[in-house]
Amino acid sequence: MSLSFEAFNSDFWYACIGAVLFVVALYAFIVSQPLLKKLLAFNIMGSGVFLMMVGLAQYQHGPDSVPQALVLTGIVVAVAATALALVLLRKWVLSGGQA
Amino acid sequence: MIPLLLIIPLVFALFSVLLPRAPIKLIALPGLVLQLIASLALSVQIYRHGASDYQLGGWETPLGITLHANGFTVTLLTLTAFIAIVCAVYALVYLQRYRHEQRYFWPLFWFLLASLNGIWLSGDLFNLYVGLELLTFSAVGMVALTGSKPSLRAAIRYLYAALLGSLGFLAGVGLLYGQYGTLAIQDIAEISNAAAPTQVAIALMTIGLLLKTAIFPLHFWLPPAHGGALAPVSALLSALVVKASFYILALLWLDLAPEAVAPAAAQLLGALGAGAIVWGSWCAFRQSDLKMLVAYSTVAQLGYLMFLFPLSIGTSAVAAELAWQGTVLHLLAHAFAKAAMFLSVGTLVLALGHQSIKDLAGVSHRVPLALFAFGLSAVSLMGLPPSGGFNAKWLLLQSALLSGQWWWFVIILIGGLMTAAYVFRVFRVSFVEEARHQFAPTHWLLDVCALTLAAAAILLGFVSQWPLQLMQLVPGGSG
Amino acid sequence: MWFDVILGIGLIVAAVGVFRSDELFRSVVFFVTFGILLALTWLRLQAPDLALAEAAIGAGLTGVLLLDTLGVLKRPAAVKFNLAKHALATIVALGAAAGLAWSFWTLLQLPAPTYNLVETLAANIDDSGVSHGITAVLLNFRSYDTLLEVAVLLVAIVIGLSLRQSLRQSLRHDDAQSDGDETVTGATTSPEQQAPALLKSLVHLLVPLLLITAIFVLWAGSTRPGGAFQAGALIAAAGVLARLGNIDIASRVNLLLRTGLTIGVFIFLLVAVSPMLTGYAFLAYPPGWAGVLIILIELMLTISIGLILLSLFIHAPREKRNGGSS
């Protein structure tokens, strides 16, 4: 069934928000110069992708545990990536690098 | 049999984290021998009974994850196991003077192998994403192992580029799940069409994977990372890690949604590959540092792999099969040759104490075996007969002629010449007799490892029928 | 309906706030607000597990790590406007926006996807050993993803430990040790900033409460939203609070910490491999045993994840103000 726009579908709306976040964060990732801000842009881009994944999967047939489990794995992997990047960043700054 | 290849590296990785320094080195080699035997046994099984699937946890798709093992997968598994053993022997000797790095090299080494085997075998999109992340983290960890400023900077750039690539890939996975409702590659392949979400998903995933395979112009992170790392690490990275994301790219374009990709897009990928060859070789020619030269050579050689797409999409079945065989052989030959080159360069740098090409004088006299291994691997990279590299380029040339795309024919030849150019630069200097500085003695085992891999690259030329038969290549598909 | 619109716009405003603020501390604060709003969004998308995880891990722990890192960073260099980078970024962003918009628009027109995992899951949920869908997917149907994911966390902390000391210091250090277990203590608070009495009392009150909640969240995982990752994050939060209250936890990198870090994956692999001896597939649970084994795995995973996230905070590289090494 194709969705007519009168029925405002909140899942699809959040998928669109996720897409907007992905694009905005992608722009910021390339443009921002300090490495920490690039990392924040990466995190927000990841959240955008997660919103898209859950939103697109659920806007037609309601809450679906599989994408939610994938996104849970994604959040934990994103935290591991952020922690790793921060370890490298701190070591780089401590040994005299410019963040 | 199939899950054994996933279990062995994970178990040894855990023991490498738990055990103190001495026993880690003891368990490394037996584990790798075990893994090589397992992959050879799987190859025999696949050769006899054809491709086979394995449902993890007993759940069939679309709910569970299935592992898919065919000829191509098994060839890659055996390649990984073989190169891992030689690099491990090299690392055992090479890392003796790096006590701190030794403690943390081996857990990362085993996790790298676990993720590589996971990627070769996986048949599930999100599983490939998590495998790619584990691969990236272990590779970044190995690059940053020495903790020196340049290696830290290279590791940060590598991590940021790889994370951006992974997110592109994940966005594609999200779109595909939104459209098809499943994540299993086999299921999507059956019902895939050329609708917008599939095409945009493939485009996003392609950009992400190109970034992770360091294809021109997204190659900026590779030279400092591979050039700055320890010798066994750069060998593993250049030979195997960059190939994993290429393997997924080939899986997507040729298996997942063949009709969603237009021949024009394939020509674009071919153009990027050509750009990689020319730009990579040109930069390699201008490098003053030996390891950076070899790193840029990786960027150049990866360009050849990109010719698989223009030569097999929208062309005759025979041309497609030749292209596929040429790409597989090039992948194998480049893995052996590049690993051998990095290992031999590692020995040279140990002996000389510095990495600059200008004063390599007297190397041919003092460290002959290492230079000989460098030479052998250069022969394969240049594509001179009888090496494996030659057969690969020969098949690619035939495929280009058959499909009437003469421009790839020209690029492949130019690539071979440019490779010769930057390799002879090294030889011209190293055969000068009088050496101005003394040479540190190096362990004989280091040369043996480099020579085995170089010999494998050359031998591949003679036995290139084996891997091709093993794959029983169905035209255009991965069997 | 209006709440979703406002929340969506709030998310974008917070994200833009992160990028437009030139001072790093302000961006981090905006980022934590973004995390809280995102946790609310997951509730609106009927994903309570994700709301828990986002609040505990995304906004909480990431916020702690970021703020801790801000202490180490020096003033960032002046940002010079680079036209080429802006142009490239605009092209890439517009390309991505166009592609996504086109695919979203077409998705609306396409028929429902052929596979409907909601029904397949509902059909198989009862013999997965747990009644909560997400825990069933994470620890039974797609347990290989979870295994790799905890391995990813383990690799992150292994790299953290490998970069903990500077090279020269470690060389001198390791020769002293026989088996190479560095006993360098992690983040010891500097002498002049001893934790005030008030914070200590709060910590003594909060830490036990956090641990109880973590155990509850872990136990609830099989029937209601919860599970190993959220419980692990709570344990890590308790550990961080204890560190701020000068309680010395997990600061010594020794065999005990290493076992704690790897126990989760170790038991997971053990449980995954042992049925294979009696003919079951890898990662398959013998019938009837799934529920008990899943709880065992989740308990061990919680310990490991909690310790890993905690060690990522404690053993992050920091200056040795008071010669913290033993």
Place this chain on the structure above:
Amino acid sequence: MHYLQIVFISIGCLFFIIGTVGLLRFPDVLTRIHALTKADNLGLGFIVVGLIPSQSSAADVAKLLLCWLLILGASSVSAYLVANQHIRQTRKPE
């Protein structure tokens, strides 16, 4: 009962608004903390009281009150820490 709830919750929101206005208008750190901590805690108290009637079981009511107590404890301690840090930084060297 429904109207009573609405009244309580709106008072609570009012206090939050007052707290935020205080945050924006007050000149220095100490007064801002003062405004924020007091107004927000009281506002939250009212909202919790307003929510209690619509809870199904006693356990949920207990959870709500627990949340309120925890936030009271956390915000007052953090306010103290921020003030402590502020004073140590701006103490005029006698």
